[in-house]
Amino acid sequence: MTSGAITFGVKLPNLSPLASRDSILTTGTVAERLGFTAVWASDHVVFTPTTEHDHPDRRFPVGFDTPAVDPLVALAAVAGATERVELGTSVLVLANRNPVVVAKAWASLDLLAPGRVLAGIGTGWQENEFHALGAGDRFRRRGSATVEFIDILRTCWSDPSDGFTGEFCSFGPIHFAPRPAAGIPILLAGRSDRGLRRVASHGDGFHGTNLNPAAAGEAIARIEKYAAACGRATASRRYTTLCELDLRDRPVGPDEDHGGIHLVGTPEQVAERIRAFDAAGISHLALRVRALSGSTRKEISNRLSVRAGVEQLERFEAEVTPLIA
Incomplete structure (x- = not known):
């Protein structure tokens, strides 16, 4: 779905109490029918019994015992039922996995x-998940591991015939097929300066x-500044962000606005917020529909x-x- 310069996608309920074949396929096919340009799947392999204790302030839309369908499996199912929507991860934790796999x-x-795949990648935040996957030694250096593993992805997708030598993973010459015909765009998450x-x-x-338009604009400006410093000023970049969507029949006040990071309120209020994201430089909004995936706010009932x-x-x-066309 496109309106003016900005496009819209939908997060699948693959990490949700609703996670099922029918809910994932219904969301994906409805998104395509309505003209959304992408669907997105979130990632966690496991949580642990201490996750909530270890991260008491972590804003997360569901309980840590919620089913988590593998994002690439969920996207593969939707791929077979659709023809046009892009298929993105929002976001896959790369450093706790084998990058060649x-x-x-x-x-x-x-x-x-x-040509429909988008590789959204993050560094992760749950140390026990890294340990459960045999990657605990990478957690403290997961930013460096993520950079190296991105290089491995691109090596595998282009020409791995010379192998790869890195700090966290090395391998000799390999045959790797299939390879993406046109490459796969890599979108990185991050809010820190290093990210x-x-x-x-x-x-x-x-x-x-969880960015409001002002924070999104600031992040874009910093990325462009850093890109110029490292010789990538002319590279084309996509700027996307994930927002909760909860359309209401009545206006919401500042106490329900949560700092402008979500699309909550009447259609007019939501359209105004979208225009602000557009003006900040965001080209795509991925919508995490509260009724499908829950709210990151613990005080909000997740019905x-x-x-x-x-x-x-x-x-x-x-x-x-129609309000932002």
């Missing part, structure tokens, strides 16, 4: 949906979360329903997009 999974998805520098030096774009989620998407297409 991940490169093969993404390349295989691209074979099923040529934004990684976007500038290694990303084809940025995928933010989830696929039907209610579809109704939100239909209302967005019918009532919001």
Whole structure:
């Protein structure tokens, strides 16, 4: 779905109490039918019994015992049921995995949906998840590992015949196929100075979360500054961010606005916020529909329903997009 210069995507309920074959496929096919340009799947392999204790202030939309369908499996299912929507991860934690295996999974998805794959990558935040995956020694240096593993992805997708030598992973010459015919854009998450520098030096774009328009604009300005400093000023970059969507029939006040990071309120209020993101330089908004995936705010009741989620998407297409066309 495109309105003016900005486009819209939908987060699949793959990490949600609603996670199921039907909910994932329904969301993906409805998104394409309504004209959204992308669907997104979030990532966690495991949580641990101490996750909530270890991260008491972590804003997370669901309980840590919630089903988490692998994002690339969820996207592969949607790939087979759609023809046009892009398929993105929002975001996959790369440093806790084998990068060659991940490169093969993404390349295989691209074979099923040529030119539709977006590799959204983050550094992760849950140390126990790294330990559970045998990557605990990388956690404290996960930023450096992520940069190296991005280099490995691109090596596998282009020409791995010379192998790769790195600090965290090395291998000799390999045959790797299939390879993406046109490459796969890599969008990096991050809010710290180091994270934004990684976007500038290694990303084809940025995928933010919990940013209001002012913070998004500041992040974009810093990325462009860092890109110029590292010789990538002319590289084309996508600027995307993930927002909760909760359309209401009544206006919301400042106490429900949460600093402008979500699209909450009447169609007019949501359209105004979208125009602000557009003006800040965001080219794509990924919508995490509260009725499908829950709210990051623990004080908000997460009453989830696929039907209610579809109704939100239909209302967005019918009532919001005409206001920003």
